[in-house]
Amino acid sequence: MVTRKQKRNNWILTIVLLIASLFFLFPVIWMLANSFKPDAAITADMNSLRAFVPPILNGSFLENYITVLTNTNFIRYMCNTLFYAAVLIVLGVVVNGLAGYALAKIKFPFRERWLMIIMLLMIVPMETIITIHFLIVAKLGLLNTVLGYILPMIVNPFNIFLFRQVFVSLPDDVYEAAQLDRCGPLKYFFTMVLPMSKSVVATVSVFTFLNVWNDYLWPSLVFTSGDLLSAQIGLNAITSNDNTTTGQTLAVITMVTIPVIIIYSFFSKQIVEGVISTGSKEG
């Protein structure tokens, strides 16, 4: 039972948290509001509350966006990134999922050692090995190719571990029943294991998406051609161009930020679950 007092406390808490979150949202709101303004309007008033209010949405409020989208390849960069993310989500789920499944359910020599090694790899930061990745990709002649960008991004020890934790608790008898139903191991993985573990698949997908979307260092090393750039690199290229106005810069940043905000608001449950990574409960 929720008592009246609890109800009141909930209200107070909600209001406090709303105010706190508003505080964190200020930069975002400022960015959004000013992305609709011409530069003159932005610089006219930067330190009153008015700076946080979007202009009247008259005919020209999308000016910055339209200019950016027509004068630059930004749409292309966004599409590139979406494509990379999609490919990496699929490959990441398959590869890391299979690895996690093997570590959870298949008996092979030194299984526990392998798991240990993979867990240890989780503490190696990407930045420390990125030169090695770069050298290997360069040696393979894959610089400035999609493949060169994607290959080193597929395997992710954290995701393997996440999958493993969830798969460990899948019941063995379902696999046995499936065997009697003539469902082979690979078919079992794709048609049973993944659908039974929807929430970890969602978690890994969301993480992969955010990872790809926010990544700057690796794509900046691999990609040199304008056609393949990811959104973040494209963003940098556009904003560092002298012809780009402040309002246009804010419009580009807004467009890069929006998918992240959407993802966070729709999948916050998965993200929290992934961070806690208990992985033991699965509906």
Added chain:
Amino acid sequence: MSYVELKNICKKYKGNDKNSVTDFNLEIEEKEFIAFVGPSGCGKSTTLRMIAGFEDITSGDLLIGGSRMNETAPADRGISMVFQNYALYPHMTVEKNISYGLKNMKVPSAEIQRKVDWAVEILGLEEYRYRKPKNLSGGQRQRVALGRAIVKNQKLFLMDEPLSNLDTKLRVSMRNEISKLHRSLGSTTIYVTHDQVEAMTMADRIVIMKDGVVQQVGKPMELYEHPINKFVAGFIGSPQMNFYDVKVDGEGIVFSDGKKMKLPDAVKGKLQGYDHVVMGIRGEDIKLDSSNMEVYAECRQKAVIDNTEIMGNENNLYFQFGGITSVARVSKYEVSQVGDEIDFVFMPHKMHFFDAKTELAITADV
């Protein structure tokens, strides 16, 4: 020729220092309903899983339909299995669960439809057809698992404690349903249970196991009437058989509390050459009624009831006798209360005798 043959089957799990199943021998006829029964950990599931192919056979031969199956994949052994925890596919509807195997076997879809309709109908799952397992009760889930097993037309059914997650009432009705299914389908069935009542009521023959070793194989009443050792005698039947450590003297037997009981010559004859045995008698063979009291007058004893279990149709009376708490099972018309002194007789020809050391039954012809 028998349909399933287990020859000297042994199982030792990696890392264990003892066998989980030792020298298991059994021949199962076609259409037979066999129950493996025994206390938890005695190796029933292990044996069943070796037959299914989910565990390697350490040594020995498994024959199904005359061919050796030790190395055959589970799917190629012609078996269906029902698991204790249902093992349904959680993301599929009832109908999909049942039809999944048939789809993989490339059965034509009209045929699949017909079979699923048939299974859903006889298992009473019509209204749950499009539900997912998580929205079903335990009994309904197990029926889906049964449906999944029966549509595949396999000749051998394996069931591992299929009813042990259900409540008592449901267990009884499912017991009947499974028996009926077996009768109408005629598939050979191996049914694992730790519940001797299930084994007794359902099986054509029972295999009773202890510590990985088969103790006795036989029809339910054979095991009940002629248990081969003290373990079988104690495991089969409820309430448990009363066991007394007794000395043998010229007249009959002497209980550990000093009470003596004369035995007829025929019974005494069995005990020749023994001076110390275990005597076992079932609760229903301890009689309180006057006619039996007259017939077996020389076995007559007295005791005070210290507990009763009133079941309605019959009652269990507990009393101290012969050094143990004994139980007599009497009809509901023989009313007694705690504190009553009762006269009773043991029916001498219903007594079972076991060697005190080996615990093997002592039979007349030994």
